[in-house]
Amino acid sequence: MAAQETVEHKYVYDFAEGNKDLKDLLGGKGANLAEMTNLGLPVPPGFTITTEACKAYLTTGREPDGLAAQIEAHLESLEREMGRRLGDPQDPLLVSVRSGAKFSMPGMMETVLNVGLNDRSVVGLSAQAGGNDRFAWDSYRRLIQMFGKTVCEVPGEEFEHALDEAKRAKGTQNDLDLDADDLRGLVDAYKKIFAKHTGREFPQEPREQLDLAIRAVFESWNAERAVVYRRQERIPADLGTAVNVVAMVFGNLGADSGTGVAFTRDPGSGAQGIYGDYLANAQGEDVVAGIRNTVPLQELEQIDKKSYDELLDYMARLEEHYKDLCDIEFTIERGKLWMLQTRVGKRTAAAAFVIAGQLVDEGLIDLDEALHRVNGAQLAQLMFPRFRLDHEFQPVAKGIGASPGAASGKVVFTSARAVELAAEGESVILVRRETNPDDLNGMIAAKGILTSRGGKTSHAAVVARGMGKTCVSGADELDVNVPAKKFIVAGQTVTEGDIVSIDGTTGKVYLGEVPVMPSEVVQYFEGSLDPEHIDNPLVRAVHRIMTHADAKRRLLVRTNADTGADAARARRFGAEGIGLCRTEHMFLGDRRELVERLILASTGEEREAALGALLPLQREDFIEIFREMDGLPVTVRLIDPPLHEFLPPLEQLAVNVAVAQERGEDVAKEEALLAAVRRMHEENPMLGLRGVRLGLVIPGLFAMQVRAIAEAAVEVTRSGGTACPEIMVPLVGAVQELETVRAEAEKIIAEVVGDSGVEVLIGTMIEVPRAALTAGQIAEAAQFFSFGTNDLTQMGWGFSRDDVEGAFFWRYLELGIFGISPFESIDREGVGRLVRIAAEEGRAARPGLKLGVCGEHGGDPDSVHFFHEVGLDYVSCSPFRVPVARLEAGRAAITTTGSDSR
Ligand code: PEP
Numbered sequence: 001m002a003a004q005e006t007v008e009h010k011y012v013y014d015f016a017e018g019n020k021d022l023k024d025l026l027g028g029k030g031a032n033l034a035e036m037t038n039l040g041l042p043v044p045p046g047f048t049i050t051t052e053a054c055k056a057y058l059t060t061g062r063e064p065d066g067l068a069a070q071i072e073a074h075l076e077s078l079e080r081e082m083g084r085r086l087g088d089p090q091d092p093l094l095v096s097v098r099s100g101a102k103f104s105m106p107g108m109m110e111t112v113l114n115v116g117l118n119d120r121s122v123v124g125l126s127a128q129a130g131g132n133d134r135f136a137w138d139s140y141r142r143l144i145q146m147f148g149k150t151v152c153e154v155p156g157e158e159f160e161h162a163l164d165e166a167k168r169a170k171g172t173q174n175d176l177d178l179d180a181d182d183l184r185g186l187v188d189a190y191k192k193i194f195a196k197h198t199g200r201e202f203p204q205e206p207r208e209q210l211d212l213a214i215r216a217v218f219e220s221w222n223a224e225r226a227v228v229y230r231r232q233e234r235i236p237a238d239l240g241t242a243v244n245v246v247a248m249v250f251g252n253l254g255a256d257s258g259t260g261v262a263f264t265r266d267p268g269s270g271a272q273g274i275y276g277d278y279l280a281n282a283q284g285e286d287v288v289a290g291i292r293n294t295v296p297l298q299e300l301e302q303i304d305k306k307s308y309d310e311l312l313d314y315m316a317r318l319e320e321h322y323k324d325l326c327d328i329e330f331t332i333e334r335g336k337l338w339m340l341q342t343r344v345g346k347r348t349a350a351a352a353f354v355i356a357g358q359l360v361d362e363g364l365i366d367l368d369e370a371l372h373r374v375n376g377a378q379l380a381q382l383m384f385p386r387f388r389l390d391h392e393f394q395p396v397a398k399g400i401g402a403s404p405g406a407a408s409g410k411v412v413f414t415s416a417r418a419v420e421l422a423a424e425g426e427s428v429i430l431v432r433r434e435t436n437p438d439d440l441n442g443m444i445a446a447k448g449i450l451t452s453r454g455g456k457t458s459h460a461a462v463v464a465r466g467m468g469k470t471c472v473s474g475a476d477e478l479d480v481n482v483p484a485k486k487f488i489v490a491g492q493t494v495t496e497g498d499i500v501s502i503d504g505t506t507g508k509v510y511l512g513e514v515p516v517m518p519s520e521v522v523q524y525f526e527g528s529l530d531p532e533h534i535d536n537p538l539v540r541a542v543h544r545i546m547t548h549a550d551a552k553r554r555l556l557v558r559t560n561a562d563t564g565a566d567a568a569r570a571r572r573f574g575a576e577g578i579g580l581c582r583t584e585h586m587f588l589g590d591r592r593e594l595v596e597r598l599i600l601a602s603t604g605e606e607r608e609a610a611l612g613a614l615l616p617l618q619r620e621d622f623i624e625i626f627r628e629m630d631g632l633p634v635t636v637r638l639i640d641p642p643l644h645e646f647l648p649p650l651e652q653l654a655v656n657v658a659v660a661q662e663r664g665e666d667v668a669k670e671e672a673l674l675a676a677v678r679r680m681h682e683e684n685p686m687l688g689l690r691g692v693r694l695g696l697v698i699p700g701l702f703a704m705q706v707r708a709i710a711e712a713a714v715e716v717t718r719s720g721g722t723a724c725p726e727i728m729v730p731l732v733g734a735v736q737e738l739e740t741v742r743a744e745a746e747k748i749i750a751e752v753v754g755d756s757g758v759e760v761l762i763g764t765m766i767e768v769p770r771a772a773l774t775a776g777q778i779a780e781a782a783q784f785f786s787f788g789t790n791d792l793t794q795m796g797w798g799f800s801r802d803d804v805e806g807a808f809f810w811r812y813l814e815l816g817i818f819g820i821s822p823f824e825s826i827d828r829e830g831v832g833r834l835v836r837i838a839a840e841e842g843r844a845a846r847p848g849l850k851l852g853v854c855g856e857h858g859g860d861p862d863s864v865h866f867f868h869e870v871g872l873d874y875v876s877c878s879p880f881r882v883p884v885a886r887l888e889a890g891r892a893a894i895t896t897t898g899s900d901s902r
């Protein structure tokens, strides 16, 4: 029995027992309160009930065995330390009961203050406060209100009404005008409301109040708003919250008391200094509720110099200790400073880079740590153009920054109108309550999308992000009336055609056109800002951290580019080659006619003539690209899409032919084209005649492309450059497909290259699941693999990549089937497993096989870490994403020990 007691699970930790690394168990708030206690800072004493206790409660519906006794023991020791007993009628100890999960979920869960007050201890509290009856009764009415609402689900408005009624009776609008008698009357009214809704009297027993409050905090983990918030922020649902029971201190005891928040650096820009707000004679909730105006923290120096100096000293100590920007909540009770909370503070993307750089300069962290503290999503944010804001522009509403960027344009309310105005060359902002799949065309046409409902995973948000289009969602101050073609915001009516500006990073909405300025970070990457010689702390920090990322990363970063201009830009952004040059654009524009001739050819000669005309054009394209990428590898992919994509759409053609026939015109050519389109029509073109299948079915097509590549490489090399072509065959599913194409290609290459010294590699995309699963065989015929994770995701999940994101992903995200579109971030368990199998089996069959990825995932931060772990040699992404991939590849190298296979 005794032995069993000694191994009893520990559910409660005194602040002196914890530390900042115990966030899983004690939640963020509890772990940091413990850390501050151990640093010797003045934290009101208290204890933390663990997340494990919460999880046990949520699974079984009752407090785990032993919890009640442990709370009792910790409460007794708290009472001893404070020299007061909970709810003692003469001299009561009061406590706050606060939630605190591992990840901050501001305002999502419950807090109850002033626990321990009842009809008798309210008198003792007044005595403690020097006979301040008003304060005591105000505290009591706050307890009944908060307890009633959060613990017993009494509708909050009933309390609000009673308070309004008391103010009306007094002829005032201000709470502070209510005196002790008024508040005593209000307590009576509150108690009646409580009894009416709960069928019982307000609990007078302090320990019962405490237990019920703790239980309410546990349960608030599963409150609807908390569930929704977690889903949006991708916080796991099974963490549970800790509960902190803390001795109350009061900032509302008079002019020598107050409460405030402080930051050790500016969380907006990262600049060093003292930032914060202070509110005299108030409690924390009053600051949040904004009932009175705060003053800048610096003014505390005049109000209470001793507390101010102490606070500055503690802020310096916390920064030194956490080696990071800290944010702090504090209260001053009659000239005595108490630290109520600290945590490593949230910051903007710019501040993250600037602070990381400063901390390196100050010797607090090294460059590895600086690199660890920033991320690709932040860097991407810094690369969007921003609004040039001065005081002239005040936001009229703030929604959720759902898809970054800055966009201005004329307001439209329907998809059709968006398409119409955009066709006239206007910039438009599509404004809706929420969007649905019918709005797709309007979303494509619009510069930006603004909705009054919906969060980060709403239809508007998901689709806009997929399109890289600026979007603000859930701007609920907007009263949108689509049939009347107007919305009302801040008392102003905005009608169709008026101009608005939306900031998809901050979620802010402005009336009128706000000028846009380019990103300094992009200017730096493009080489127009010299990081060593400009006085811009952000650019200097980005330069320093990027240089370190480049030194650390194992993954190379290439780009997806099909033109010389894109290749040049990507190279300036740091691309180390081209990982995917799609050749299909080379069949568009004025070359369509040649492609039509190719498709319509009825004899070998006609076909060869069409191919012969395309060859020099293709060769010129490749020469330009090889020159821009001089000395670096360029992967050219043979044509992939179905050929009918290069012909006019069936319906349009059919109508044209019918009309022309009616008029008696000569339509022989159009009829032939129509017949070809009909012949080539496919129900599932993505699974039809495309990629390697085209090469095997249309004689001479791939051969022409291979010849153009080899000839271009020879030409560039002969003129003093270095071309390093890699020919890539798309959509291979069986090694025989690749072998057939390769045999023909090798013959042409040998003939063209001769003794020029040009080396041409031949490899394949791995983008069909069967290819991944037979990678060992395919590697025998391939000199490299490049994972086409777009198609691999499409075929792995069976999701049409062109349809599903707009059609129903919002619902999948809402249901939590996945937290992010698998087309955006690699699905590690499914599609990622195919990549892993293919990488391992490919390398087993051909040691040193070069591996890369060229699907969209190559520029996604989380996916880059995965590709590092799997041991790929490079990732390839759009030019704009190249810096993001470089940064994340560096971060991956310092945070994991991925295989070093290069
Ligand atoms: C892919 O499928 O991932 C790929 C890069 O090819 P595409 O997007 O052109 O189909």
Ligand code: MG
Binding pocket: 767, 788, 790, 791
């Ligand atoms: Mg593909």
